[in-house]
Amino acid sequence: MARLAGVSPAVVSYVLNDSHPVSSGTRQKVEAAIEQLGYRPNVLARSLATARSHTLGLLLPDSSNSFFAQLAAAVENAALEAGLVVLLGNGADDTERELGYVRTFLDRRVDGVIAVPGGEFERGWREISAARVPAVSLDRLPSDLDLPSVVVDNVGGGRAATEHLIEHGRARIACITGPREMSSAIGRAEGWRGALRDAGRAAPTERLRHRAFTAEGGYAAALELLEREPGIDGIFVASDLQGVGVMRALADHGRQAGRDIAVVSFDGTALSEYTTPRLTTVSQPYDRLAGEVVRMLVVLIGDPVRDRSEMHLVLPTTLVTRGSCGCSDYEGRLAA
Secondary structure, three states, X not given: OHHHHOOXXXXXXXXXXXXXXXXXXHHHHHHHHHHXXXXXXXXXXXXXXXXXXXXXXXXXXXXXXXXXXXXXXXXXXXHHHOOOEEEEEEOOOOHHHHHHHHHHHHHOOOOEEEEOOOOOOHHHHHHHHHOOXXXXXXXXXXXXXXXXXXXXXXXXXXXXXXXXXXXXXXXXXXXXXXXXXXXXXXXXXHHHHHHHHHOOOOOOHHHEEEOOOOHXXXXXXXXXXXXXXXXXXXXXXXXXXXXXXXXXHHHHOOOOEOOOEEEEEEXXXXXXXXXXXXXXXXXXXXXXXXXXXXXXXXXXXXXOOOOOOOOEEEEOOXXXXXXXXXXXXXXXXXXX
8 A cells, every 4th residue: 555655655554544744645545555456444454553442332221211322322423523433332231231231241241331220339339440441421410429420410301301390380299200219200299299399299209200201101200190199180101101101191181281271391312292282391412411421431441530520510401391291282482
């Protein structure tokens, strides 16, 4: 290739690795030789030489969940812009399976790990740390571990959703959230309680349900609430997928969302656009979440000894109003 381009092997290396300045004319000659020869660099050899694989591991609890699918797509786009490739692991909310993916990522010498753990993930974090691979927690805050993290304001989002239901004149507002030990589920329920407390309303435990972040979880919780708390007139649901289940439960009980019972969910996935009526939802900033978590990880990869104690970012959410809460179902509006 160097002979064809009329340059030294070192100059070819400079162009391939973008490691030294090269004049535009010389770069064009090398790139023309690369194209003519159909050359593709040996990524494995390069990674061994540079100790970089230009690969990230992304661990999700459930890749079939619409929220995580949308989040994964945003992370992949952000990583590509940074010149990185993403390996995806679907932990399926199983501790051993998640640990297996961690070990696979480490065996493949990923430069960093982004994790949204679903199970008991302390062992996973410890193995990543022992391997001296940078890692960032996304969406959830691991308990008792001071790790870099990027999350949204779950408390503020839950509060905004509940305040909106109060503005609609709803007096008996229930909450369906995720598993008890999950930071995002805890924060959203805390926002619900805070909004009711500040409005002088009760937030009895009888109106709170912890279920999986699934349509089935939302459906089962809503049926239980309708049977045991027939007077509820509003529901804050902590995920869009749960919200779909709630909408089905209301329909099965002959209730109409937005008229009989107002519903606000959380996530802002594309799925929320396709219920009847459409779901009012607390929307998460997917592209910014992804961009920030990749940026943070790139910083850690470039500076392994950097102080990580203050690398925690909380991003704001946005309330998108539609028909399920009683607003117009045709002109959704944004509320900060």
